[in-house]
Amino acid sequence: MKPNRVLDGRRFVASCFVFIVFLCVLASINEIRFDSLLKLGECALSRTPHHNASVQESRHVSTTPPPSSSSDDIRILLGILTLPDHYHKRHFLRLIYGTQSIVGARIDVKFVFCNLTKEDQKVLVALEIMRYDDIIILNCQENMNKGKTYTYFSSLPDMLLNDTNVPYPPYHYVMKGDDDVYFRLQSLADSLIPLPRQDLYYGYVIPCPSMDPFIHYMSGMGYLVSWDIVEWLKDSDIPKKHLQGPEDKVFGEWLRDGHRGKNRYNAKWSMYNFPEPPTRCTHEL
Numbered sequence: 001m002k003p004n005r006v007l008d009g010r011r012f013v014a015s016c017f018v019f020i021v022f023l024c025v026l027a028s029i030n031e032i033r034f035d036s037l038l039k040l041g042e043c044a045l046s047r048t049p050h051h052n053a054s055v056q057e058s059r060h061v062s063t064t065p066p067p068s069s070s071s072d073d074i075r076i077l078l079g080i081l082t083l084p085d086h087y088h089k090r091h092f093l094r095l096i097y098g099t100q101s102i103v104g105a106r107i108d109v110k111f112v113f114c115n116l117t118k119e120d121q122k123v124l125v126a127l128e129i130m131r132y133d134d135i136i137i138l139n140c141q142e143n144m145n146k147g148k149t150y151t152y153f154s155s156l157p158d159m160l161l162n163d164t165n166v167p168y169p170p171y172h173y174v175m176k177g178d179d180d181v182y183f184r185l186q187s188l189a190d191s192l193i194p195l196p197r198q199d200l201y202y203g204y205v206i207p208c209p210s211m212d213p214f215i216h217y218m219s220g221m222g223y224l225v226s227w228d229i230v231e232w233l234k235d236s237d238i239p240k241k242h243l244q245g246p247e248d249k250v251f252g253e254w255l256r257d258g259h260r261g262k263n264r265y266n267a268k269w270s271m272y273n274f275p276e277p278p279t280r281c282t283h284e285l
Helices: 002-046 087-098 119-132 148-160 185-192 227-235 247-257
Strands: 055-057 074-081 105-113 135-138 173-178 200-206 217-226 263-266
Touching (some): 087 105, 087 119, 105 185, 119 135, 148 173, 148 247, 173 227, 200 247, 217 227
Parallel strands (some): 200 263
Antiparallel strands (some): 055 135, 173 217
16 A cells, blocks of 8 residues: 555645646746737837837828728828726727718728837837727827827827828818717808818807907817818927916917917817706707
8 A cells, every 4th residue: 555655645746746837837828918908008109100209109190091981081180188097998989980881071080199118008009000000109298288189289290291102281170079079070060161271270169158259169979170270280380388277278378379270160069068957068869
């Protein structure tokens, strides 16, 4: 009985050793896979194009019209300013915008945020980019009132005009929206078709009771300018000297000081808060 017990003990030790080796190999494989995915995220997101130091990733902006679009269609870029960690909001908006079909316009919906700061963001956002190709990463630190909106608009000319195969302008209109706002894209396009394509400032004028777009500025829920204003924002010194402050109000002040936005369109009451907060800005469906 003694030799059998010794033999059984050796078999048990050998089995345990083999099992431990197996676990170590498995852990090493998983670590290699994770490191590869992490490097993929860093490769996809951390390369800065040489032509523009203010944009981290430009190839994710679609500039090739789909086969169904016409050269006569208006081209609109809807940039939704959000945060890297707002994955669920982005997925939700992709779903609801994906249900809309648009006639007479090409509208590209892109999610816009500043530099990634966490390792998990580099992996997860890289996967989003590979799957959806709808993210613009700006070379800035996330902020509320310190120039994120300016970085978004002023980065677009260098980002989009680098490709000689795209039409000019790449977009007739560029819009800034928030990730808690939903646009009916066909209605947006229909409202823009009869409007000027030069020197246009479009949105929901503030304060809520006001109906005159020439007195104040457009609400941050969403406003739009024509491409010539986007180029002016990049080249003018007026915005550069006044970057801090409530960004939507500051944006209106740039246009005022630069004598831009001579064509203005107040989108009330096609744009409104619903259903909260119960203020004068709230409007029923």
